[in-house]
Amino acid sequence: MSTSEIKILKRQCDSCGKAFKVKVVMPGRYRVRCPHCKEMVRFVVSKEEAPAKMVIAPRFIVPELGHAEKVRDKFYVIKKRGIVGHPYKAICPDCNNEMSIIPTEAGKVLRTKCDKCGTTIAYKAVEPKE
Numbered sequence: 001m002s003t004s005e006i007k008i009l010k011r012q013c014d015s016c017g018k019a020f021k022v023k024v025v026m027p028g029r030y031r032v033r034c035p036h037c038k039e040m041v042r043f044v045v046s047k048e049e050a051p052a053k054m055v056i057a058p059r060f061i062v063p064e065l066g067h068a069e070k071v072r073d074k075f076y077v078i079k080k081r082g083i084v085g086h087p088y089k090a091i092c093p094d095c096n097n098e099m100s101i102i103p104t105e106a107g108k109v110l111r112t113k114c115d116k117c118g119t120t121i122a123y124k125a126v127e128p129k130e
């Protein structure tokens with residue numbers, strides 16, 4: 001993904017009131033951890049704030065998080081790290097269901113469950129670089 005496809009927006013933390021930057025690639029609802037006070041902050045990115053072409057062709061710009069390795073039955077792990085606040089595609093290895101995930105926290109094991117077959121995919125994320 002080229003950097004021109006990533007929008008850097010300023011948001012204010014509800015808890016501590018400090019401003020911070022977030023990187024987004026499409027409109028939607030986001031949840032990120034405030035870099036100052038570490039509280040979770042929710043915010044909405046409007047169509048006006050994010051590039052319009054992202055809305056028209058999301059499947060070309062939302063990257064896949066990576067190959068999921070089987071750990072045990074109905075449980076897979078993605079080794080590649082996502083970036084907090086960025087949307088990704090995750091393909092269910094059991095039924096090929098396409099799920100969209102947005103990592104909300106860095107350094108923690110996050111899980112998403114396939115709503116079609118119930119398979120769990122675990123993954124980790126890192127904080128976006130300034």
Ligand SMILES: [Zn+2]
Nearest residue numbers: 013016034037
């Ligand atoms: Zn804060």
Ligand SMILES: [Zn+2]
Nearest residue numbers: 092095114117
């Ligand atoms: Zn599935």
